[in-house]
Amino acid sequence: MTATSYDPSEFPPFAVTVDIAVFTLMDLPVPPKSGQAPRKELAAVLIVRGGDTEAGRYALPGGFVHIDEDLSAAALRELHEEAGLELPTSAIHQFRAYGDPDRDPRMRVVTVAHTALTSIDIALEAGTDAKEVEIVPVRRILDGEISLAFDHDQILRDALEFVQVLVEETSAILELCPESFTLTELRHACEAVWGYEVDRATFNKRVLNIEGFLEADDSEISYSSPSGDYEMLSLSLQSLEMPSKPSTRGRPAKHYRRGWAETLHPPLLRPRDRLKETESWYENVSLKSLMSDE
DSSP states (O other): OOTOOGGGGGSSOOOEEEEEEEEEEEEEEOOOOOOOOOOOEEEEEEEESSSSSSSTTTEEEEOOOOOOOOOOHHHHHHHHHHHOOOOOOOGGGEEEEOOTTOOOOOSSEEEEEEEEEEESOOOOOOOOTTTEEEEHHHHHHHHTTOSSSSTTHHHHHHHHHHHHHHHBBOOOOGGGGSEEEHHHHHHHHHHHHHTTTOOOHHHHHHHHTTTEEEEEEEEEEOOOOTTTOOOOSSSHHHSSSSSSSSSSSTTOOEEEEOSSSOOOOOOOOOOGGGGGGOOOOOTTTHHHTTTOOO
């Protein structure tokens, strides 16, 4: 099509929106006096819609893109306006567009979906057309206990699959960890995102062999570690591996901080025998190829 033959009136206008699946962690209940370390489960930031379309239903934060606005800027703005959540541009990831002609009953709308992993330590506050904002366990959505407005169930499921790969290939999981953390805390965060437990010794060995992923934090040492982090204190990788049968309880649990690496080499792969068969569009696709258009 040449410039002289192009007629904008031949192409009806339609709206563009952004929807954002923000994942965080929630504490699972621990039996009283069990001595167990608190475990984590994955949760999502959801709004309860106001207005006259899908009112009263849970949905992902999101909204219409302004005519002069970048997509990432729109996603960050909507998060702030609807949920009171502020994130840096580097924290969100654009992963897919959804354009079924009937996905929104109001008009023809194409949405560009974003996702993020983040720790939330502030009270969220609903705004604009959101009546409420809540942090809801993802399992309630995956199990069908909660149904989201529009096609947001599918968007959230796709976002989850995306961040599961993201955690394997980048340092994104550290967004869910405190500034200084133990290997157990890191493993629990990974397990919450992946949806199943992994072998502790194998996990520790893998993360400690990824160049630039973690840095030792000798300023933070916990002397009571019911979760079982009994790392030895030598800085060599061999001595950092977990002994199979710790001889004493209360040995210092070594703490770590974020290293310099953003992309993990080698990647922190999930055990392949634990991956379920799926018809997902992410199957056998690497994160690099998913994000090649960015």
